[in-house]
Structures are given as C-alpha cells and as structure tokens.
Amino acid sequence: xxxxxxxxxxxxxxxxxxxxxxxxxxxxxxxxxxxxxxxxxxxxxxxxxxxxxxxxxxxxxxxxxxxxxxxxxxxxxxxxxxxxxxxxxxxxxxxxxxxxxxxxxxxxxxxxxxxxxxxxxxxxxxxxxxxxxxxxxxxxxxxxxxxxxxxxxxxxxxxxxxxxxxxxxxxxxxxxxxxxxxxxxxxxxxxxxxxxxxxxxxxxxxxxxxxxxxxxxxxxxxxxxxxxxxxxxxxxxxxxxxxxxxxxxxxxxxxxxxxxxxxxxxxxxxxxxxxxxxxxxxxxxxxxxxxxxxxxxxxxxxxxxxxxxxxxxxxxxxxxxxxxxxxxxxxxxxxxxxxxxxxxxxxxxxxxxxxxxxxxxxxxxxxxxxxxxxxxxxxxxxxxxxxxxxxxxxxxxxxxxxxxxxxxxxxxxxxxxxxxxxxxxxxxxxxxxxxxxxxxxxxxxxxxxxxxxxxxxxxxxxxxxxxxxxxxxxxxxxxxxxxxxxxxxxxxxxx
Amino acid sequence: xxxxxxxxxxxxxxxxxxxxxxxxxxxxxxxxxxxxxxxxxxxxxxxxxxxxxxxxxxxxxxxxxxxxxxxxxxxxxxxxxxxxxxxxxxxxxxxxxxxxxxxxxxxxxxxxxxxxxxxxxxxxxxxxxxxxxxxxxxxxxxxxxxxxxxxxxxxxxxxxxxxxxxxxxxxxxxxxxxxxxxxxxxxxxxxxxxxxxxxxxxxxxxxxxxxxxxxxxxxxxxxxxxxxxxxxxxxxxxxxxxxxxxxxxxxxxxxxxxxxxxxxxxxxxxxxxxxxxxxxxxxxxxxxxxxxxxxxxxxxxxxxxxxxxxxxxxxxxxxxxxxxxxxxxxxxxxxxxxxxxxxxxxxxxxxxxxxxxxxxxxxxxxxxxxxxxxxxxxxxxxxxxxxxxxxxxxxxxxxxxx
Numbered sequence: 001x002x003x004x005x006x007x008x009x010x011x012x013x014x015x016x017x018x019x020x021x022x023x024x025x026x027x028x029x030x031x032x033x034x035x036x037x038x039x040x041x042x043x044x045x046x047x048x049x050x051x052x053x054x055x056x057x058x059x060x061x062x063x064x065x066x067x068x069x070x071x072x073x074x075x076x077x078x079x080x081x082x083x084x085x086x087x088x089x090x091x092x093x094x095x096x097x098x099x100x101x102x103x104x105x106x107x108x109x110x111x112x113x114x115x116x117x118x119x120x121x122x123x124x125x126x127x128x129x130x131x132x133x134x135x136x137x138x139x140x141x142x143x144x145x146x147x148x149x150x151x152x153x154x155x156x157x158x159x160x161x162x163x164x165x166x167x168x169x170x171x172x173x174x175x176x177x178x179x180x181x182x183x184x185x186x187x188x189x190x191x192x193x194x195x196x197x198x199x200x201x202x203x204x205x206x207x208x209x210x211x212x213x214x215x216x217x218x219x220x221x222x223x224x225x226x227x228x229x230x231x232x233x234x235x236x237x238x239x240x241x242x243x244x245x246x247x248x249x250x251x252x253x254x255x256x257x258x259x260x261x262x263x264x265x266x267x268x269x270x271x272x273x274x275x276x277x278x279x280x281x282x283x284x285x286x287x288x289x290x291x292x293x294x295x296x297x298x299x300x301x302x303x304x305x306x307x308x309x310x311x312x313x314x315x316x317x318x319x320x321x322x323x324x325x326x327x328x329x330x331x332x333x334x335x336x337x338x339x340x341x342x343x344x345x346x347x348x349x350x351x352x353x354x355x356x357x358x359x360x361x362x363x364x365x366x367x368x369x370x371x372x373x374x375x376x377x378x379x380x381x382x383x384x385x386x387x388x389x390x391x392x393x394x395x396x397x398x399x400x401x402x403x404x405x406x407x408x409x410x411x412x413x414x415x416x417x418x419x420x421x422x423x424x425x426x427x428x429x430x431x432x433x434x435x436x437x438x439x440x441x442x443x444x445x446x447x448x449x450x451x452x453x454x455x456x457x458x459x460x461x462x463x464x465x466x467x468x469x470x471x472x473x474x475x476x477x478x479x480x481x482x483x484x485x486x487x488x489x490x491x492x493x494x495x
Numbered sequence: 496x497x498x499x500x501x502x503x504x505x506x507x508x509x510x511x512x513x514x515x516x517x518x519x520x521x522x523x524x525x526x527x528x529x530x531x532x533x534x535x536x537x538x539x540x541x542x543x544x545x546x547x548x549x550x551x552x553x554x555x556x557x558x559x560x561x562x563x564x565x566x567x568x569x570x571x572x573x574x575x576x577x578x579x580x581x582x583x584x585x586x587x588x589x590x591x592x593x594x595x596x597x598x599x600x601x602x603x604x605x606x607x608x609x610x611x612x613x614x615x616x617x618x619x620x621x622x623x624x625x626x627x628x629x630x631x632x633x634x635x636x637x638x639x640x641x642x643x644x645x646x647x648x649x650x651x652x653x654x655x656x657x658x659x660x661x662x663x664x665x666x667x668x669x670x671x672x673x674x675x676x677x678x679x680x681x682x683x684x685x686x687x688x689x690x691x692x693x694x695x696x697x698x699x700x701x702x703x704x705x706x707x708x709x710x711x712x713x714x715x716x717x718x719x720x721x722x723x724x725x726x727x728x729x730x731x732x733x734x735x736x737x738x739x740x741x742x743x744x745x746x747x748x749x750x751x752x753x754x755x756x757x758x759x760x761x762x763x764x765x766x767x768x769x770x771x772x773x774x775x776x777x778x779x780x781x782x783x784x785x786x787x788x789x790x791x792x793x794x795x796x797x798x799x800x801x802x803x804x805x806x807x808x809x810x811x812x813x814x815x816x817x818x819x820x821x822x823x824x825x826x827x828x829x830x831x832x833x834x835x836x837x838x839x840x841x842x843x844x845x846x847x848x849x850x851x852x853x854x855x856x857x858x859x860x861x862x863x864x865x866x867x868x869x870x871x872x873x874x875x876x877x878x879x880x881x882x883x884x885x886x887x888x889x890x891x892x893x894x895x896x897x
Contacts, residue, residue, distance in 0.1 A: 004531060005531070007537060007539065008868055012865035015708030015866065019845045044526075050665060178792055207763075263799050264792075264796060267793050269766045475712065479865055482665075483869060486543075486665075487530070487531045488522070489518060489529075490531045491530060491551075492533050493532065494535065
C-alpha cells in the first residue's frame with residue numbers, strides 16, 4: 001500500500017471494521033467513488049465537501065426517522081430477522097466455503113448462541129454473557145452445534161465412571177488463579193540463596209497438599225486451576241474423587257467464574273475462604289463429531305454458551321470462526337439500535353432516490369444557504385447519488401443488468417437467461433415482481449420520484465444489513481472523502 | 496568540514512521563501528486545503544496549520560531555518576497568524592525587489608538595502624503602532640465597546656472559531672468549534688475566563704481522550720476524568736468514594752541483582768505482609784484503588800472479596816492530576832487518598848473505559864476521528880485552539896482591562 005491517500009482510507013476502513021464488523025466494503029467503495037465523481041463532475045472541492053456534509057446529515061435524519069423505507073425493526077420475539085442478518089453476514093464471506101444448507105445451519109447456530117448470551121431473570125444490573133468458540137478440524141460442518149454452559153477438553157484420566165460416581169449436581173467448585181506447580185522459579189528472576197538444611201520445593205509441596213486437604217474436607221467436587229497443578233496434588237485429589245482441571249487458561253477464567261460463581265483464589269498460604277467456592281449444576285460428557293468434551297452446566301442462569309464449529313480444514317475453520325464472531329458482534333449491535341437495513345443494494349437505491357427527490361425542490365434555497373451556485377449544488381447531489389448507486393452496482397458480479405424500479409426504489413437483477421416462470425424478487429427479497437412495475441437501468445438518469453413507503457407488509461426481507469455498521473460506514477466514508485479532497489499538496493519524505 | 500560561502504542577496508532571500516510561501520498559500524483561507532506529509536515508514540501527517548506544516552519540512556538553507564525560528568517565536572507569543580506571517584514576509588521582499596525598477600536600477604545595492612532596512616525598522620518602531628491603533632482598531636472596537644459577561648462569551652467563541660477554521664477542513668470545523676466551546680463552558684462554572692483557559696491549557700494532556708474509528712461528529716464532552724483502561728475489578732459504588740492512589744505494586748518489588756535469602760516460611764511471610772497492608776486499607780474504608788502499575792493476583796483476589804474496585808495501569812500524569820486537584824490527605828508517599836464523587840464504567844466507541852467523577856469542574860474532551868492521522872490533527876488543533884485562545888484572550892484582557 002504505497003499510495004499514502006489509499007493507505008489513509010484503508011486505515012480508516014480497518015478501524016471501522018474493528019468497531020462494527022460489517023459494511024467495510026460499502027465504506028471503501030463509497031469513499032472512492034465519491035472522490036472519483038467529484039473529479040469527474042469537475043466540482044470545486046470546498047463546494048463538494050459542504051454539499052456532501054449537508055447530504056449525509058439528511059441521510060442520517062432519514063435513516064433514523066420513523067418513516068424510513070429501508071429500515072426494518074428487529075423483533076426479538078421472533079428470530080427471523082436475526083437469522084436473516086446472520087445469514088447475510090455469512091454469505092458475504094465466500095472464503096468459508098459453505099453450501100446453502102450449511103449456511104442456513106450456521107446462521108441459526110449463531111442466532112441461538114446470541115440469544116443464549118442475553119441474560120434473563122437476572123437481578124440487579126444485567127451483565128451481558130459470552131459465547132466461547134471452539135474449533136474442531138477435519139469434520140463436516142454439519143457437526144457444528146451450540147451448547148449451553150462451558151465445554152472443556154476432557155482432563156486426562158477422567159473416565160465416565162468417575163462422573164457417575166459423583167452423582168447428581170450441584171457440585172462444589174474451587175478455582176485457582178495462580179500456579180500450583182510447586183515451582184520456586186515462579187517467584188521471579190532473582191538469585192536465591194538457600195540455607196543449608198532447607199528444601200524450599202518440599203515445603204511448597206507440603207503447602208499444596210494442605211490446600212488439597214482443606215478442599216477435600218470442604219467437600220469440593222471440581223478443582224480447577226488456570227495454570228499447572230503439581231502431579232502429586234493431582235493424584236491426591238483424584239484419590240479423593242475430585243475432578244481436576246488444570247491449564248484452564250486466562251481466556252476461560254472469566255466465563256468459568258461467571259458460570260460457577262467461584263472467585264479465583266490467588267493465595268497459597270491461607271485458607272480458601274468460603275465465599276470463594278462456586279457451584280456447578282451438572283457435569284457431563286458431550287460428543288462433537290468424533291471428539292469428546294466435558295460440559296459444565298450453570299446453576300445460575302449465567303448467559304454463557306459454547307459454539308463448537310467444525311470444518312474440513314484449518315484455513316476454512318479459522319475463516320468460519322472469525323465470520324461467526326463478527327456475525328455475533330453484528331447481532332449484538334442490534335441490542336443498542338434494534339433495526340436492520342434492507343440488504344441486496346435496496347437501501348442504497350432507496351436512499352439515493354430519496355435524497356435526490358428531497359433536494360430537487362429545495363435546491364435554490366439550500367444552495368444560497370451554503371453560499372454556492374444552484375447548478376453546482378445539483379451537480380454535487382448527482383455525484384452523491386451516482387456514488388451510492390455505484391455501490392449497489394458493485395454487488396453484481398456476474399455481469400447481469402441492475403435495475404431500479406420507479407415506484408419503491410428497490411434494486412432488481414434482470415435474469416435474461418432464466419426461462420422458467422420463477423417469481424422474481426428484489427435484492428432484499430421484500431418485493432415480488434409485478435408486470436406493471438416499471439423499471440429502468442441503475443446507471444441512467446431518470447425522473448426523480450419519492451419512493452413509496454411500504455406499510456404493513458406481510459413478507460419479511462430475506463437479506464438484511466447491520467444498521468449501526470452501515471450508518472457509521474456512511475458517515476465515515478463522507479468524512480474520509482472530504483479529508484482526501486481537502487488535500488492540496490502532498491510532500492513525500494524520501495530518505 | 497567544508498563551509499560554503501554564499502553571497503546573500505535579495506534574490507536568494509526571495510527564492511528561499513518561494514517554496515515555503517507556495518506550500519502555505521494553498522492552506523490559507525476558506526477555500527484552502529491541507530498538506531499531506533508522508534514518510535517511507537508509512538507515517539502520514541495531514542495539516543493545514545502553518546507552524547506545523549513548516550516545522551515538518553526538512554529545511555536545509557540557514558535562511559529558511561531562521562525564518563522558521565521567527566515563525567515559531569511568533570506562534571509562541573500570539574498562537575496564530577503563522578501563514579499570514581510567511582505570506583506577508585514573501586510579499587514584502589518581492590515588492591522590495593520589484594521596486595528596484597522604480598529607482599531605475601537593475602537591482603538594489605547592499606548599502607541601499609541596509610538603508611532601507613533601517614528605515615523599515617524605524618517605521619515599525621515609531622509609526623506602525625499609531626497606524627494600527629487609529630486606522631485598524633476602530634473597526635475591531637465595535638465588538639468590544641462594552642464589558643459584559645455576554646461579550647466575554649462571544650469573544651471566546653470567535654477566537655476559537657477563527658482558530659479552528661484556519662486549521663481544519665470545513666467539514667470538521669463546525670463540529671470541533673461547537674465541541675470546544677462546550678468543553679470550555681462546562682469546565683468554567685464559577686471561575687473567570689483567564690483561569691479556566693489557563694487550567695484547560697496546562698492540563699490538556701490529561702483532560703482529553705482519543706478514539707479512532709468513529710466520525711468526528713461522535714466527539715463529545717464527558718463529566719469528570721476518563722481513564723482509557725477497563726476496571727480490573729468492578730463493583731457498583733455510590734459516592735462519595737474514598738480512593739487510594741498507588742504508584743507501586745503491593746507485592747514485594749524485586750529488582751535485578753538481588754539475592755533473596757531463602758529462609759523458612761519466606762513465601763508465607765511475604766504473603767502475610769501483603770495481607771497486613773491490605774487489611775490496613777480496609778480499616779481506612781477505601782472503596783477504590785487506582786494504581787499506575789499492574790498489581791499481583793492476590794490484590795485482585797482481595798479486591799473481589801472485599802468489594803473494592805480496582806483500576807490498574809493508569810497513566811501517572813492522570814494520577815498526579817487527581818492528587819493535585821483534590822488536596823489529598825497524604826498517607827505516606829507513595830500512597831495518597833483522594834475523594835471521588837462517583838465511579839462508572841464507560842463505553843467509548845467499543846473501547847471500555849473508566850469514568851471518575853471528581854469534586855471539581857473538570858470535564859474530559861473525547862475526540863473521535865476515522866483514522867489515526869486525522870485524530871492527531873484533531874487533537875493538535877484542539878490543543879492549539881486552547882493555546883491560541885489563551886494568548887488571544889490575554890491580549891484582549893490586557894487591552895480592555897477585563
């Protein structure tokens with residue numbers, strides 16, 4: 001990325017996708033076409049910047065308003081819109097290599113995991129839960145599933161018989177945040193001078209065994225440690241029918257603590273306080289394809305679930321994991337703003353139509369208020385409109401024609417090769433084709449019209465985009481375009 | 496080392512200033528744009544701030560460096576007008592050069608130039624002040640003809656607005672102007688203008704937070720102090736809250752080259768010492784611990800058990816600010832106790848932060864920008880606007896005895 005301006009745009013894009021996980025491509029294409037069109041129409045940059053700022057404010061008002069035709073409320077009572085959102089996220093990432101059935105399955109898994117992570121019946125301040133993702137390579141995607149609670153690797157030497165002996169839950173749990181390896185080198189990078197006759201490692205091991213004794217006395221059934229547990233201590237605990245989980249890792253400490261209510265103990269030399277113990281409702285084995293995992297079920301309705309993703313090879317698995325995390329992030333954003341925008345290019349076409357129509361009649365007054373000429377204003381509006389439509393056009397990869405209908409302002413794809421009488425729908429799936437629906441090609445000038453607002457529609461759109469992500473992308477794109485257009489001089493330091 | 500002798504002529508002066516003028520010229524005025532600097536490392540800087548642009552250029556010619564020094568000195572005393580300085584200087588030198596024709600000479604001779612320089616100095620010392628006071632100031636005085644509180648506000652708004660418009664693009668200028676004025680007014684309350692601006696100006700590093708990835712429009716002013724770290728241990732607390740400020744770790748700090756004499760029970764003894772220290776804190780009824788370093792695991796455990804909120808790795812500048820502003824009861828160095836109004840968790844563009852309510856009027860300015868380069872520019876301009884307003888306000892206050 002040698003070109004400095006492109007680097008600037010790509011940095012902004014990366015920051016946006018980190019925050020919102022979606023609409024990065026929309027932002028990139030929109031920024032670049034805005035800059036291109038400004039040059040193409042020969043607009044003065046200061047004029048263009050003023051007009052774009054005015055137009056993006058209008059877009060914000062329209063999109064946040066009540067009578068916005070491209071906004072769909074996300075209802076949490078039915079999961080159709082959530083699944084549609086997740087589905088759109090996954091289909092936009094072809095590197096996962098999923099067929100349509102697998103895509104549908106993964107979308108519903110993501111929605112399920114998301115719904116699990118919303119706490120219910122919690123008193124006091126509700127704390128959002130988490131979904132832990134585990135990947136299993138070498139298996140078919142169909143074996144992926146979501147489990148409530150936490151799934152861990154089965155500890156060595158733990159047999160189904162041991163779990164049966166434990167009986168039914170709930171089981172008492174203790175969690176250690178420090179290393180129980182009995183290793184003196186944990187103290188730090190210092191030289192130790194040891195007096196004769198002292199054996200520090202033996203003393204430490206004695207202390208560890210004391211902890212073991214206390215834990216057994218307090219009738220603990222599950223002993224978990226973030227780091228390594230000394231083998232002698234492990235053996236002692238197993239003899240007393242305590243399940244030992246070591247090497248839990250920092251990442252799982254928080255979900256474990258949430259599920260069990262245990263507080264991590266950090267001290268080796270004092271008694272484990274009673275408040276530090278937690279409870280787990282159940283322990284059982286789960287089969288995921290050919291791999292066995294240990295499941296911990298929460299007694300506290302903790303909003304933790306584990307998503308097990310399977311795929312044929314490592315690369316596709318990594319891609320799938322990342323896509324699922326992003327999709328879940330997008331679903332979480334709907335909690336703050338419970339809307340989604342129509343996908344498939346329909347939002348872009350509607351927005352473009354609406355903005356052009358709104359500014360047609362008020363052009364003279366707006367232009368005067370901004371201190372520019374009427375024709376310059378109209379050209380800038382046209383540049384904005386064609387940039388929005390360019391994004392919609394770029395969605396079509398197979399060289400088919402893109403059309404816009406002159407009533408509702410949705411995007412349609414003309415399938416010339418199709419011979420059958422299939423019911424044709426628009427880009428987002430909301431509208432069905434009718435014979436009297438007049439259409440025209442996307443990149444031609446057409447009569448401006450106000451898109452008709454669809455009320456009380458029974459059909460649900462099939463393709464949805466994230467509202468927060470797209471809104472932010474729109475705003476950031478216009479800002480980046482303004483910044484780039486503002487640059488009048490580039491000085492390179494060649495050293 | 497070879498020393499090059501160069502004959503300094505008017506021609507040389509004009510040609511040295513030429514490139515500086517052409518760079519700065521494009522940034523001036525409402526139609527002006529920005530300059531983008533790039534390095535091979537990929538670092539970019541975007542600015543239309545005269546002093547910043549000129550300082551970033553690698554100037555080799557000693558005359559150019561001298562001019563840059565003058566620009567910086569001017570900026571330090573007035574906070575503004577660097578581009579105008581360069582343009583006026585260039586124009587003056589060119590006019591002098593061109594006026595050789597009027598004297599029917601090919602060029603100025605050195606003695607003639609020296610004579611001219613002396614006469615210009617005399618003009619500026621004796622007559623320029625009078626010209627400005629009698630011919631220019633009357634146009635400004637219509638804004639300053641009466642002293643009222645409302646006047647103070649509008650002067651500051653104009654100062655900030657003028658400063659910002661000259662240094663950022665039109666798109667951001669509106670937003671930044673509005674947010675900086677809001678920041679000033681919220682921080683003010685009972686203090687007078689000079690005290691407020693001076694306070695903000697000297698503590699700007701601590702009183703602002705950066706967030707990348709959001710449009711500039713998401714910038715806001717938040718009450719209290721914002722720390723860009725998430726709480727390590729969090730509990731709901733209601734104010735007033737006693738907070739302990741720590742500059743070192745509770746655990747035994749072991750440096751390099753220390754030989755620890757390992758006696759019996761050494762480990763348990765170090766643990767019990769830490770426990771004693773922590774128990775003492777509980778006696779003092781401390782609810783919050785603010786630490787500039789990472790604390791050991793046992794401190795986190797203690798905090799969780801005793802419902803104490805803990806914030807680690809806080810910038811020590813912010814801790815110093817908290818201590819100074821609160822007139823703390825000093826326990827013993829390096830520990831201080833400060834009183835806080837409240838403690839909250841905050842989400843800034845996806846980043847989890849801590850918000851501390853303090854018993855003073857300080858607010859935090861949260862500046863957002865889509866990219867880090869633009870964020871630097873925004874922060875720089877905001878800081879500069881406070882400097883510029885301070886300088887501008889001081890001269891206004893002196894002149895009109897406010």
